[in-house]
Amino acid sequence: MKTAVFWGCRILTGQYAYEMSLREVLPRLDIELVELRESNCCGDPIKSVNDFTANYLAARVLALANLTGLDNLLVPCNRCHFTISEARNIIKENAKTGQKIKDLLKEEGLEYNPNIKVWHTIDLLHDLVGLEKIKKTVAKPLKGLKVATHTGCQIIRYSDLGRVDDAENPRKLDELIQAIGTETVDYAQKLDCCGAALMHSHPDSALSLAGSKLKAVQGLTVDGMVVSCPDCQLMFDAKQKDAGTTVGAKLNVPVVYYTQLLGLALGIDQKSLGLDLNQSPVEQLITRISV
Amino acid sequence: MSMAKPNLEAREKILAKLRGKELANCFQCIKCTSGCTALKLLELKPHEIIKLVNLGFVDELPSSDIIWTCVTCLKCVQRCPQKASPYHVIMALRNIAVEKEAKVPEGYFKAVSQILETGLAEAAQKCVTRKMEAVDRQNLKLPKVRPPKESFQVVFMKAMEEK
């Protein structure tokens, strides 16, 4: 099945491992990615500056997806997924704003298409590909591992908008992990935020939030934490050391993208999955996989 | 203790930015603040901001620091029994802060200029692997990023004119 893909800013400019692992695993599950003609920011950081422009940017992404002629658009970043979903809703409910945005798009010869189905990595794999197919395709289930999941905030809230998973009891990422043979645990801090949005203005507080959650995960009997958003990965993985300093703890939590774990289960080599790029001690996790 | 005076005109401006008027339905259950991710570290009290806006005490909010402390975790939107959505109110106040040229964290303006320049909100970085090697998209054999056509810059600036 073909799907258009919108990577967003963080993945394209720094969180390369997410892109690498997605490009590796999806073809093996019969999903072909089709690039957009060009990329613009979805508008997330602009929401605080000018809400209208933010919605316009998100609509432009959908208009670019429209050019591919495909019905599906994969948006692997949580924040992009939320921004685009909200923009679609606003354009539907507010005819005036919607018309202004459509007029702006027309100036570039672009046409807004509200009917494109917007997916995140988690529901694309869980609902579209399906757990059965993943189980069947997985060559070597990653037995012997136990992980904590971090689904993140903006793909589960707010429910009225129609999100990827349940806001109070998100289970899809857990089930995806179980489908590759790994155990997951429930923990009180599961729904806590990584703090990424504060990096612009209050970096210490952002790191404190990330550090607190990592500290809690470290206290569980797990081999690592699994995320599915480049902002969350940035906080928990790339900034783990700084986060530890901020909360006064020595943190040693392997943090990986789900697609990296899935890739391992599909028998793909570590380098291709970008596992060299993780800053957290992922070898700790990999060695725990039973042969 | 000085007497506070409401500014109802300014309040109307904020309400116009919000889709629904449901922030008027807030009955101060305090659930949003009880569960606010930014409360302990940064003393953000969403219920207080809603009440200040509802009563019209909006003159100081756009220039305050507090509106930039929201983590956008959306818990308040999810759980509010009256759908008053403090998060959306805070975003509206931020937009007004920008309009009024009050203090706005640098990072947001950097994002705007970056988008103008490359279409994306971030500049491409080199990453360092755990083995201390610096790599970029080219090293990793990832396809080139395609920036938007020039026409995008014009339209983007037009959009920014919209209040």
Place this chain on the structure above:
Amino acid sequence: MTRIGVYVCHCGLNIAGVVDVEKVAEYAKGLPDVVVARHYTYMCSEPGQRMIQDDIKAENLDRIVIATCSPRMHEETFRRAVAEAGLNPYLTEIVNLREHVSWAHTHEPEKATEKAKALVRMGVARVRLLEPLEKRKVSVEKSVLVVGGGIAGIQASLDLANAGFKVYLVEKAPSIGGRMSQLDKTFPTLDCSACILTPKMVDVAKHRNITLLTNAEVANVKGFVGNYEVSILKKPRYVDAKRCVGCELCTRVCPVKVPDKFNENLSEKRAIAIYSAHAVPKIAIINPDYCLRVKFNEGVCGKCQDACEAEAINFEDKPETVQIKVGGIVLAVGSEVFNAAQMAELGYGRFKNVISSIEFERISDASGPTGGKILTPKDNKVPKMIVFIQCVGSRDKRFHEYCCRVGCMVTLKQAILAREKIHENVRVYVCYIDLRAFGKGYEEFYRRARDMDIDFIAGIPSEVHCAADGSLYFDVYDNGTNKLLEVHADLVVLGTGAVPNSDLGNISALFHASRSADGFLLEAHPKLRPLESAMGGVFLAGACQGPKDIPDTVAQASGAAAKAIDLLSSGEIELEPLKAVVDKDLCSGCRICESLCPFIAIEMKPEIVAGNEKFRAEVIEAMCQGCGLCSAACPTGAIKIQQYSNRQVLTQVQAALAEAEAKGGN
């Protein structure tokens, strides 16, 4: 020659403040056949009515038009006044100058006056074509069906039975008593609930005018006000009610454990048991979903039958249908409790020590799972810290927008009981949004709670967590002190509100009783007719109409009983004649009217016409509500509503357009 009198009411300033009533009366005087046209401040008052009556006699009037407020207000009043003067009351036409003119066009007085004139002109045209009609009397059954055996149903049944009416009380549980029998104490007096309830339950069982049908449900309702035919399904008990003495030997030998519904599944009982502690009737019942013998029917088990000395066990018991005829119905089916698992963030369903208010009630009750000791469900310990969280599922646009009315009082009661039972060894907190203590003695009860060292936090938590040792913890911000409290509790009690029964859709359909937007049963008028549904002869009592406390429930139940007595006591009722009527010669028997009628008021009756069998529509007058659907759909014009024939309606249209036509305009 018709002689019409037109009366224009000022309605104080309600009409006269916008409409020039003098001009309208003057205009009316100029209309054909109008002999008298007056205006007056309050037409519905005594002098106003007398004015009309005097004119009828003095001027020999035979048609009356009254331009006043909505006919829903005073049509009956004016009809009676006209009848007293010797004129048929159905020769009166009410023109609405208030709701339709002065209230709708308050800011356009000139246009409003023109509209008033037009409406009066239309009223005069119509009144000419009205025909004299008579109310018909129909005999009624002096018996009442009461659906639901909680305190509402019990009270209504006793009031009706004492007034000499035959009462059928149907309850779907094996015992009457309802929600009140699950309560420990009642606010604000802290009366023991069972102590005040059980005497009434016994009265019901013993009353010679009451037939008690427990473990039964209404299956079908036919007929009309005063003459309902109801079939009731009695589900099998598998125990002979005439033989069982309630000794409970059977329960002692039964090997099968089942969740105890009466104890809100906090404990288990046996597959054969008496339903509740103070059950009326005190007869055992077998749960067919669990009993091995009833489920598998292979001669297995049967230990209860072996043990029963009264030989009361009957595994062959079958459902039975009972048919009854009643004149009125009182719906008292109660309410359910919000399932807090829907608010997953509070941990109900995940953490055993997060419980609902009804579960706390069972724990506190001496006849409950812990013998009345406050113990945590997970580990059976006496809690050292109990926190109540209010408004769970209520005042919440995500679930139910209404306030559950009694949640605050229930929590105050439970907090006080906790303090009384555990004394100073427990901290008790109440997290609230607003504390509502509205009734007699309620505010004093709230003060009593504060006197007992119960602490109130102005704010509710967003989420509840469970630590590894099973203790509960959460953050809550207190609006009074502006402090964020980190709370550690052994027991969290959620103030779960009353919600409409899950089978209310079924009840609503069975009895044609509408529901309001909040899901409860809809009263005929929210202020002036709170005890009856819009359906004639169906009355409402208790929580099924909206959450309420015991005093309000009892008051409403007695009121509903009085309404039923009012309706049925004379043995007959009068029917309004504004109903559908069939001209048999025009009826082709196409049955379109029968299929459309929402009140099942049309029957097709066979007739032999010229040797052939034909079907003709016939209206069941008592059921017909005069809605007009049949009349609009009838292809031959055979069925019409009295006073609303095509002529009678179209003449108004012609009158409305008359002046415009004269002016040559649109």
